[in-house]
Amino acid sequence: MAAARKRRGTAARKRRERRLWGGVIAGGVGVVLLVVFWNVIWPCLVGALVLGGVVGGGWWLWRTDLSIRGGDRQWRHDEAVRAGQRTLAEVDVMTGREFEDFVVELCRRDGCTDVRRVGGSHDNGADVLGRLPDGRSMVIQCKRYAPKRKVPSREVRDLLGAKVHFKADVAIFVATTYFSGPAEKFAAENDILAVHRDHFGLWNNGASLPSLGAVTGLGQGDRRHRERWKETYG
Template sequence: MHINWNTCVNLSPYEDEEMNAALLDKIRAATDDDLLAAFLHHAEGRVALETYQQFDKLCMQLEAERDHARRLSDYSETPLGLDFWHAHYRLHRSLKELLGQAEAAVDTAADVWRTLREATVHDDLSSRFRQQAPDSPSPLEEIGPLRHLLAPLQQQLKSVLDEHRARMHELALQEAELLAFAASNDSISLEQFDAMTPLELEQSTADLAERDGYTLLQRQGKAGDQGADVIALTPDGRKIVFQCKHRRRGKPVGAQDTHTLNGTARPEHNGDIVVLVTNSTFTKPARAFAAKHRIHLLHGELLQRWATWGVPLLTVLREDPADADATT
């Protein structure tokens, strides 16, 4: 074959003359088909290697983002700690899913490259490229779908990160409002509830209901109140029946109180929403009975969200129609 010796590519000189002679013999024996086949095979390898490197880079980026996400604070002591946790969890889950797809692509590209490397030594390249209908498809056929997958995965990663940043910003603004309320005179801490008398707990519950914009029908309990200490009407016409139980620390509210409230709140007072408020906790039987009969137990963190941080009661109880619409 004819070789253009004006090329800028130089033959590597070897000290051993026989090596140089053997190499020149191979070059002289090469046909145009041989050289083109070698070039095409080399190009296939470069495409496979390039695809591998692109997905490997994406994997490293995803791993870096996962490491960063693991160091995010859980904000467990903040008003919206659970919301922050859910946002971080969604980020972790999305990154894990994307990483799984990227790692599978890396493995596929690596397998293709290794197969092509083996063919460099063992296959008759010119014969392979001359075949009109090869017995088996080229290993490079698996690279095509991967190259179509790369851009969508990169876009999904960007979307996941953008969504998480936007959610963090939204929660930070909401939490700033809650903390500002907690610093105001309208906030009531759990420690303040512990220091109250039973009557003061009822009055505070009534004040908080008024703060939320409810109309008070009954401000405190009295003889013959049939289990209702505070009764309030929401702007959309729903009646909330509260029973308040003040307990010294360590003494939980038992199931008997939930039984009593269940027997009167709806049958006697026509309550739409029934709430049992305490500064303490509830026994396991009380919690089980309340869950069965749709009685809201307002204490601990839930009471803190309502009274200390100023979150509206219906939002705390997940009875706000707007919240229900947002989850459907």
């Protein structure tokens, strides 16, 4: 048994030596070929290294750009949410007259002309008069109500009367709260632009007054608007 183990050990050692010498010979042949054909090989090696560097650098720039763009989008989104929360909180503590003046400023910002506040004890249902950027005349009713208070339908009907009284082309009801179901329905049926709290947040954050016509009434806008409203206003 001892002799058998010795023979197996000797055979294993010889196999290891053969593999070692095979590796040495292969390496030597590789070195010789590299030296002999260096003028042909080195441009390929340099090209491969350059290509690898370009690909690696491009990938790094692409990933960096994605990261920066993603961070910028998130920052803009978060800032818009914070701005909406700040501005509505500030609006909530305004007096009725201050709110009317603020609506006048927003109208002028959006290119409306001849905008003036007419609200008072005998305002005939109008707080602001003026013209939209396209030249149509408008009459606006402003209500600075607490967020949990609903605008009743009778106040929207009063605005329709003001539209007739002032011979206005467009009637707009701007509120810091929400409209009751009947009030929203009446506004939609009579082409009254009903700007409730969510819409006002968009307007205050930069959306133009004419653009709000696409999301007012019974509709709540597209998915992006609904997500913004839900996150901003709860």
